[in-house]
Amino acid sequence: NSGTKVAEVSSVSAWNPVIAELPDFSVMESITYVNEVDIQNVRVNQLVDIGLDAIPDKSLSGVVTSVANIGEQRQNSDSKVFEVVIEINESDSVLRPSMTTSNAISIEEIAGAVYVPLETVFEFNGLDVVYKKAGLGVERQQVWLGSMNENDVVVKAGIEEGDEMLISMPTDTAGLKFIPLAEDVLQEIRAIEQAKMERQQEQQARQNQPRQAQEGMMRMDFQNMTQEQRDSLRRVFMNRGAGAQSGGARGGASGQVRVQVQSNGSGS
Numbered sequence: 538n539s540g541t542k543v544a545e546v547s548s549v550s551a552w553n554p555v556i557a558e559l560p561d562f563s564v565m566e567s568i569t570y571v572n573e574v575d576i577q578n579v580r581v582n583q584l585v586d587i588g589l590d591a592i593p594d595k596s597l598s599g600v601v602t603s604v605a606n607i608g609e610q611r612q613n614s615d616s617k618v619f620e621v622v623i624e625i626n627e628s629d630s631v632l633r634p635s636m637t638t639s640n641a642i643s644i645e646e647i648a649g650a651v652y653v654p655l656e657t658v659f660e661f662n663g664l665d666v667v668y669k670k671a672g673l674g675v676e677r678q679q680v681w682l683g684s685m686n687e688n689d690v691v692v693k694a695g696i697e698e699g700d701e702m703l704i705s706m707p708t709d710t711a712g713l714k715f716i717p718l719a720e721d722v723l724q725e726i727r728a729i730e731q732a733k734m735e736r737q738q739e740q741q742a743r744q745n746q747p748r749q750a751q752e753g754m755m756r757m758d759f760q761n762m763t764q765e766q767r768d769s770l771r772r773v774f775m776n777r778g779a780g781a782q783s784g785g786a787r788g789g790a791s792g793q794v795r796v797q798v799q800s801n802g803s804g805s
Contacts, residue, residue: 565625567599567638570611570618578644579604585623588639592631599623601642645684652689657702658682661715668703668713669696675707678716681726694722 567587571579581604587597602624608617623640625632657667661677669678680695695718696702707713717723 562630562632563628565628565632566602567623567625567640569621569623569638569640571621571642573608573617573619576604576608576619576621579619579621579642584643586641586643587623587625588641589631590637590639595629595631597625597627597629599625599640647684647691650683650691651696651698652691653696653702654688654704655685655690656704658690659706666715667692667696668707669716670701670703671714675703675713676716677710677713679718681718681722694718 567585579601581601583601585599585601587599589595589597600623601621603620603622605620608619611618621640621642623642653667658680659666659668661679665680665682666677667680668675670676678695681693683691683693685691718726
């Protein structure tokens with residue numbers, strides 16, 4: 538019968554010949570969860586550095602094989618997270634199902650990049666600057682920033698490899714020389730920002746176009762209606778509006794969302 542434990546001299550049905558299922562240790566996966574802010578950067582086939590909480594000195598590698606399309610609410614978490622499945626490349630005898638893992642997914646790799654710690658970047662009159670050593674003094678250098686992680690940020694222009702920056706703002710900045718970016722770099726930045734703004738405007742226009750067309754068609758149909766048809770349509774809209782309002786009241790207010798980074802997973 539279904540649910541009966543199979544033991545010695547037990548009968549096995551031809552319709553359910555499975556006696557036991559054994560895990561395949563040659564192919565292991567790490568199941569982790571990524572928050573709704575970072576999930577947009579996670580893709581299939583991205584490389585992953587995997588650590589084992591039980592064996593801190595052990596390092597493994599893997600690749601993302603699946604990214605969930607629908608978020609879920611995990612226990613003890615106020616934010617939505619998305620399941621990410623990572624296939625572990627190595628076959629190691631120390632791996633066991635349900636072991637806790639740490640997963641660092643490589644989103645982007647930039648060869649030959651110049652990067653600095655986030656602590657060295659400051660804001661000055663709406664611009665990103667660093668305080669760079671120049672001889673015996675310090676200069677306020679404008680920089681063009683690129684991709685960043687939790688520790689460092691890529692600097693596209695403004696400094697070179699070997700330059701030394703301060704990690705804290707000088708106590709007296711009144712007399713510091715300000716070095717702006719070169720004009721050709723500033724023009725490139727303006728062109729990129731202008732192109733980005735135009736793409737956003739085009740996207741917004743595409744989103745509004747179907748709604749505007751629908752509203753225009755409704756106005757045209759309304760003008761061609763008789764007075765009796767118009768009155769009937771108004772009553773329908775009024776009833777729908779009342780129903781939507783009462784339904785919204787029943788729904789209640791939404792709770793505050795706190796975004797958290799989920800860094801641990803489990804092996805299977």
